[in-house]
Amino acid sequence: MAQGDSAVRDVIVVGGGFAGLSAAIYLGRAKRDALLIDSGHSMATWEPDVQNYLGFPEGISGDDLLARGRLQVAHYGAEILQDEVLAVSPHAAGFLVTTSQASHLARRLLLATGITHVPPDIPEVKPCLGTSMFFCKDCDAFRVQGKRIAIFGHNDEAVEYALGMLYYSSTVMLVTNGHPPMWSDTHGGWLTEYEIPLCAGRISEVDHVDGQLRALTFEGGRRIATDVLFAVQGELYHNRLARMLGAEADAEGQVRVDMNAETSVKGLYAAGCLTPANCQMIVAAGQGAIAAQAINRDLFEEELRLGKLRRMRDVQITQHDTLPELLD
Numbered sequence: 001m002a003q004g005d006s007a008v009r010d011v012i013v014v015g016g017g018f019a020g021l022s023a024a025i026y027l028g029r030a031k032r033d034a035l036l037i038d039s040g041h042s043m044a045t046w047e048p049d050v051q052n053y054l055g056f057p058e059g060i061s062g063d064d065l066l067a068r069g070r071l072q073v074a075h076y077g078a079e080i081l082q083d084e085v086l087a088v089s090p091h092a093a094g095f096l097v098t099t100s101q102a103s104h105l106a107r108r109l110l111l112a113t114g115i116t117h118v119p120p121d122i123p124e125v126k127p128c129l130g131t132s133m134f135f136c137k138d139c140d141a142f143r144v145q146g147k148r149i150a151i152f153g154h155n156d157e158a159v160e161y162a163l164g165m166l167y168y169s170s171t172v173m174l175v176t177n178g179h180p181p182m183w184s185d186t187h188g189g190w191l192t193e194y195e196i197p198l199c200a201g202r203i204s205e206v207d208h209v210d211g212q213l214r215a216l217t218f219e220g221g222r223r224i225a226t227d228v229l230f231a232v233q234g235e236l237y238h239n240r241l242a243r244m245l246g247a248e249a250d251a252e253g254q255v256r257v258d259m260n261a262e263t264s265v266k267g268l269y270a271a272g273c274l275t276p277a278n279c280q281m282i283v284a285a286g287q288g289a290i291a292a293q294a295i296n297r298d299l300f301e302e303e304l305r306l307g308k309l310r311r312m313r314d315v316q317i318t319q320h321d322t323l324p325e326l327l328d
């Protein structure tokens with residue numbers, strides 16, 4: 001394996017979605033030698049019309065936001081590499097990061113590898129992704145007000161999703177696609193109390209035009225007019241690298257972090273949807289910023305302690321004018 005970099009980077013950021021890009025902007029502006037490695041599969045690319053990101057009242061596509069973010073990263077000097085990180089391990093210098101092309105060393109490591117929403121096990125539903133099939137109420141419920149909404153799921157969360165959706169539409173049903181209900185008696189009671197129709201059969205067909213849902217057909221032939229489907233189950237946390245380093249994760253697979261976005265492993269940080277933070281673009285960007293600021297502070301304290309800042313200052317003193325200019 002080729003050594004990508006003989007130098008030890010200050011920071012390597014893995015993942016170039018909202019958390020990673022935001023962190024790289026902060027690290028570049030903090031004059032850190034930062035390398036961002038991204039395999040290019042941000043979930044944001046699934047969203048053609050982001051309506052809840054601050055500063056874009058007319059909406060903006062996820063692709064556009066990412067492209068702007070990459071430009072901003074480049075503007076402030078952090079390097080972006082399109083590659084996939086295959087392995088990470090502890091190293092005397094900090095961390096060894098191995099990609100499909102090379103290996104790199106860094107003093108600190110930030111994982112911003114996100115999650116993937118797994119589409120439900122419904123035949124032919126994929127073309128509807130992002131157009132009429134969604135995963136996130138906060139992202140997409142506002143845009144489907146008044147539509148005929150189906151919630152896909154069979155647990156407490158699905159019931160609560162259906163109840164929460166009543167603020168947006170009076171036509172809300174729950175579909176389990178044949179999965180046995182796992183919700184509590186209380187949640188089952190709410191379904192009855194709020195008169196939310198339950199379709200427990202398997203879905204045999206999705207009727208859509210260019211991804212715009214029109215109806216769901218159930219085994220046995222029953223066909224129900226449906227404009228929108230929300231899936232509340234099926235998240236895959238990209239925590240493999242965190243696990244390689246022994247970072248703690250919760251039962252769902254979310255990597256645990258403290259208030260500075262540091263994991264249970266010293267020097268290893270995590271941000272964005274990989275963590276228990278609410279999986280929203282603006283939250284991921286904010287958490288990336290928190291992680292970058294904490295890393296920068298950590299490196300600063302280390303450099304003070306080890307005399308590195310002092311040596312840098314010596315160079316300034318010997319090679320530059322360092323005294324303020326007296327004008328009068």
Ligand SMILES: Cc1cc2nc3c(=O)[nH]c(=O)nc-3n(C[C@H](O)[C@H](O)[C@H](O)COP(=O)(O)OP(=O)(O)OC[C@H]3O[C@@H](n4cnc5c(N)ncnc54)[C@H](O)[C@@H]3O)c2cc1C
Nearest residue numbers: 015017018019039040041042043085114139272273280281
């Ligand atoms: C259909 C859909 C619609 C959405 N709409 C909205 C919306 O309107 N508003 C909103 O706020 N949020 C929305 N979201 C959620 C939003 O996409 C996420 O909150 C956001 O992308 C999270 O940012 P992140 O940086 O944590 O992860 P991501 O943006 O997913 O980025 C993770 C990055 O890490 C990279 N990566 C992973 N593993 C590796 C590896 N081993 N090596 C290198 N790179 C790696 C991936 O390729 C990816 O680029 C939507 C999500 C979906 C699925």
